[in-house]
Amino acid sequence: MKHRKPYRQVQLWIALTGIACTLGADPTSAQQAVPVIVKKAAIDRFVDRVEALGTLRANETVALTATVSEIVTDIHFEDGQRVEAGTILVEMTSEEEHALIEEERSTVAEAKKQYDRVRPLVQRGAASTSLLDQRRREYETAKARLRATESKLRDRLIMAPFAGVVGLRNISVGALIEPGDIITTLDDDRVMKLDFTVPSIHLSSLKTGLPVVATSPAFAGRQFEGIVASVNSRIDPVTRAIVVRATLPNPERLLKPGLLMNVTLLKNQRDVLVIPEEALIPSGRDNLVLVVDRSVEPTLAQGRQVTIGGRRPGEVEILDGLQSGEFVVVDGTLRTRPGQPVTVIAVDSGNEPLARLLNREQKGTGQ
Secondary structure (H helix, E strand, O other), X not given: XXXXXXXXXXXXXXXXXXXXXXXXXXXXXXXOOEEEEEEEOEEEEEEEEEEEEEEEEEEEEEEEEOOOOEEEEEXXXXXXXXXXXXXXXXXXXXXXXXXXXHHHHHHHHHHHHHHHHHHHHHHHOOOOHHHHHHHHHHHHHHHHHHHHHHHHHHOOEEEOOOOEEEOOOOOOOOOEEOOOXXXXXXXXXXXXXXXXXXXHHHHHHOOOOOEEEEEOHHHOOOOEEEEEEEEEEEEOOOOOEEEEEEEEEOOOOOOOOOOEEEEEEEEXXXXXXXXXXXXXXXXXXXXXXXXXXXXXXXXXXXXXXXXXEEEEOOEEEEEEOOOOOOEEEEEOOOOOOOOOEEEEEEEOOOOOOHHHHHHHHHHHOOO
C-alpha cells in the first residue's frame, strides 16, 4: 500500500502535462535534470520454477530375510559396511546339505562313467541304443539332483544381491531365524531417487530430463542437482497432483533414504528479455518502465508500458514493450516523471556494488 502515493503522483503529473501541452507550455523547460542509475535490458536464460517437497529413496533397496528356518552359524558383515554383489553375509546350519552334495557328486561321477563306457560299445554294435539312452538319462538325472541339493545349500547362505551398504544387524550367531525375519537392509546409494508431487496444472511441461535442484536443512547451503527420471502414469484424484521421480548422483554418500528435501523443478527454459524488478512501476493492472535514450540531448525519461512474464529473485521477464539494448531506470524511478530530463550518473552492469553506484548519485546531486 505504501507505493500508491508515488504512482498517483505520476498519474497526476501526466494529467498536468497534458494541460500544460494544451496551453502551449513546454513541461520540461523549467525542470531540473534528475540523476538516475540505468541498466541495459538484455537477453538472458530464464526458467520457470516449481517448488515442492520430496522424499529420498535408494536406487535399489531390499530387506534381507531367510527362506528357511535354520540356526545362524556365522555372520560376515558389520553395521554400515559396504559390500559387493555376491558377498556372503550370513551362514546357517548346512552340514546335511554339504553331505548330500558330496553324495550327489559321487553319483554324478559314477553315472558319467557308465555313460562313457556304453557309448563306444553302441558305436561298435556291441550294445543296444536303448541301453545308451538309459545311461544318458541316469547321468542327466544325477546332475539335476546335484543342482537341487546345491540350491538348498544356497538357501542357507544369505548373499548381497547387489553392491551397497548394509544397515543395522538384527540377528546374532546361534539365533533361530525363520522366513520373514529381517536380518538387515541393503541399499544402493550411489544414485538416489527423489519422489515429489507436482500439481497437475504443470503436466503438459513435465518430461524426463528436466533439471531439479534439491536442498535440505541437514546440509545447510549445499545444493544437490539432478534430473527428472520418470513421471507417474496416474494423477491422484484427491489432491490432483502427480508424483515425479528425479535421480540425484550421490558420489560422497551424503544422502540417506527417507531424507526430506526441498525440491525446485526447473522447466520451460528459454532465452528472454530480462530487466531488474526495481525498474517496474505498477499502475493498476499495467506495468510501466522509464526508458532513457542516451543518444539524444536533452536526455529524457520516456514512460513505456510493458508486458511481464515470469519472475525470479530481483529480475522479471519482459514479453512485450521493450527491446534488447534499451536502458531502463533502476534507481530514481520514484522522483522521475515521464518526459522529465535526467542525468545518467551510472550504468548498472551487475559487477559493481549498489552502494558505490549510490555514492556516485549522491555526488551527482551535490549531497
